[in-house]
Amino acid sequence: DAGVTQSPTHLIKTRGQQVTLRCSPISGHKSVSWYQQVLGQGPQFIFQYYEKEERGRGNFPDRFSARQFPNYSSELNVNALLLGDSALYLCASSLNGQGPNEQYFGPGTRLTVT
Amino acid sequence: AQKITQTQPGMFVQEKEAVTLDCTYDTSDPSYGLFWYKQPSSGEMIFLIYQGSYDQQNATEGRYSLNFQKARKSANLVISASQLGDSAMYFCAMREGYTGGFKTIFGAGTRLFVKA
Numbered sequence: 001d002a003g004v005t006q007s008p009t010h011l012i013k014t015r016g017q018q019v020t021l022r023c024s025p026i027s028g029h030k031s032v033s034w035y036q037q038v039l040g041q042g043p044q045f046i047f048q049y050y051e052k053e054e055r056g057r058g059n060f061p062d063r064f065s066a067r068q069f070p071n072y073s074s075e076l077n078v079n080a081l082l083l084g085d086s087a088l089y090l091c092a093s094s095l096n097g098q099g100p101n102e103q104y105f106g107p108g109t110r111l112t113v114t
Numbered sequence: 115a116q117k118i119t120q121t122q123p124g125m126f127v128q129e130k131e132a133v134t135l136d137c138t139y140d141t142s143d144p145s146y147g148l149f150w151y152k153q154p155s156s157g158e159m160i161f162l163i164y165q166g167s168y169d170q171q172n173a174t175e176g177r178y179s180l181n182f183q184k185a186r187k188s189a190n191l192v193i194s195a196s197q198l199g200d201s202a203m204y205f206c207a208m209r210e211g212y213t214g215g216f217k218t219i220f221g222a223g224t225r226l227f228v229k230a
Contacts, residue, residue: 033218042118042205042220043159056217088157103149103218105159 004093004106012112013081021076021109025093032074035090086113120221127196128229135191135224137206146210148189153203201228
């Protein structure tokens with residue numbers, strides 16, 4: 001069975017630009033979460049979506065937005081990129097995003113902002 | 115407020131020996147879940163083990179076990195018979211509740227070095 005997939009693998013953008021990252025969850029999983037991991041730190045929660053609705057949001061500015069599609073795949077959008085947005089962006093899927101359900105992570109998208 | 119603390123930035127262990135990675139947490143929610151993940155240099159987060167706040171027994175998964183001390187709010191990961199492939203970053207994480215608990219927070223991580 002395919003795991004969580006993310007695209008692209010790497011991305012280089014310039015300050016002020018916009019970027020869209022994509023995630024496909026494990027088949028049967030209805031919840032997708034997004035995390036930002038800056039080098040040397042633990043992942044920071046950005047969003048969680050379940051059944052196409054936003055169910056959780058971390059402490060990130062409005063430049064960050066996301067959505068989930070009917071097939072449960074998800075996109076993370078970041079507008080007006082800053083140098084500090086350079087990080088590994090991880091997507092995780094789980095059955096319903098609650099309780100003991102495990103989160104399975106994708107390989108991540110490494111974003112570099114110059 | 116939720117908080118996860120990992121006080122060991124780096125740990126060394128001899129191959130085939132056991133090692134304990136520390137994790138303490140803070141929450142006011144009586145219902146929560148604790149997770150450990152491994153992150154090799156490739157960057158992918160690999161799920162290792164889960165412990166629920168109401169679980170009576172400590173979780174075990176192969177060479178991984180979780181030493182859960184609820185009163186002390188600690189959830190230490192024990193890796194037995196360390197292997198060279200265990201060298202990686204290890205993160206402790208927590209999710210509160212079963213209804214509103216859609217947010218998982220992570221600690222700063224511990225880098226484990228396994229020596230041959």
